[in-house]
Amino acid sequence: MFKKALLALPVALALGATAHAEKPPEEVLQDLIESTDSPYLTQSEQNLMMMADSPAMWTAMDGEDLFNTPRGPNNVSMEACDFGKGAGVLEGARVELPRYFEDTGKVMDLETRIVHCMTEVQGFAPDDPAVARRHGSGSDHMKIQTYIGMQSSGMEWNNPLDHPLEIAMRDAGEVLFARRAGKADFNCYACHGQSGKQVRASVLPNVKVPEEWTKAISWPAFRVGHDNVRSTQHRVRGCYFQMRQAGMKAGTDASIALISYWTDQARGQPAIMPDMKR
Numbered sequence: 661m662f663k664k665a666l667l668a669l670p671v672a673l674a675l676g677a678t679a680h681a682e683k684p685p686e687e688v689l690q691d692l693i694e695s696t697d698s699p700y701l702t703q704s705e706q707n708l709m710m711m712a713d714s715p716a717m718w719t720a721m722d723g724e725d726l727f728n729t730p731r732g733p734n735n736v737s738m739e740a741c742d743f744g745k746g747a748g749v750l751e752g753a754r755v756e757l758p759r760y761f762e763d764t765g766k767v768m769d770l771e772t773r774i775v776h777c778m779t780e781v782q783g784f785a786p787d788d789p790a791v792a793r794r795h796g797s798g799s800d801h802m803k804i805q806t807y808i809g810m811q812s813s814g815m816e817w818n819n820p821l822d823h824p825l826e827i828a829m830r831d832a833g834e835v836l837f838a839r840r841a842g843k844a845d846f847n848c849y850a851c852h853g854q855s856g857k858q859v860r861a862s863v864l865p866n867v868k869v870p871e872e873w874t875k876a877i878s879w880p881a882f883r884v885g886h887d888n889v890r891s892t893q894h895r896v897r898g899c900y901f902q903m904r905q906a907g908m909k910a911g912t913d914a915s916i917a918l919i920s921y922w923t924d925q926a927r928g929q930p931a932i933m934p935d936m937k938r
């Protein structure tokens with residue numbers, strides 16, 4: 661990985677020229693650190709040092725190719741797809757998801773919208789590996805998500821709350837966040853409701869401190885411990901597992917409701933795209 665990290669810098673520079681990364685993620689994080697004294701934001705000195713050479717840049721570069729190449733039975737590129745800001749417009753798209761889409765009548769998150777684009781626009785079957793493989797830096801999903809994500813780096817979280825369904829989903833997510841269940845009787849607040857809480861060596865982010873919470877929800881992120889780029893939906897699944905509750909299914913309304921609420925909690929704070937986590 662070290663070798664990769666050394667190589668990533670020129671790649672990142674080359675990519676910056678085409679992919680419009682707004683503000684490098686390590687700078688976004690550094691500015692947040694200077695405006696707070698959050699133990700969560702500063703917990704990994706190693707990550708702060710490595711961030712500028714994040715292997716996620718490779719993932720994003722592969723994503724750029726995938727995004728712009730005509731693919732699937734319909735042989736069209738993803739430039740034909742609308743991620744909320746018009747066909748092919750990616751700048752600022754990530755920080756305004758989840759949002760309501762007229763064409764499906766649903767509130768959708770980034771992952772669900774990519775699935776929609778692959779199946780409805782490009783014509784892939786739902787069980788095609790391009791659509792079905794959601795995890796790992798090698799998956800099309802993580803490549804495309806990382807590419808789309810970095811074009812919102814430094815932009816403020818601002819998922820729209822205009823449509824009644826957007827409001828209903830945010831509100832449902834708030835209920836889910838507070839809902840205690842399972843043999844440990846945990847809810848999300850049990851671990852994310854106060855600053856400076858720890859599970860072993862991990863300092864946990866507080867949902868009520870937007871400067872911390874923006875880092876918490878900045879996915880895709882390179883997870884050093886997994887040696888892979890991970891998604892929002894992967895994190896949701898992980899925290900339900902940590903609560904010893906039944907697995908949350910990716911793409912369900914419940915998962916998107918939770919993500920709508922957690923995005924609303926970081927509103928106005930800059931996204932760190934792609935982030936690097938322990």
Ligand code: HEC
Pocket residue numbers: 837846847848849850851852859862864865875876877895896898899900902903918922937938
């Ligand atoms: C038992 C404690 C616990 C509970 C309860 C819990 N989490 Fe977490 N959460 C963690 C830990 C620990 C991490 C840090 C990542 C790791 O080391 O796995 C984390 C990380 C996160 C992150 C990403 C922060 C980061 O820097 O990686 C988010 C977002 C998150 N949790 C959301 C939730 C949500 C939503 C719920 C409720 C569905 C929840 N968590 C419930 C322990 C918990």
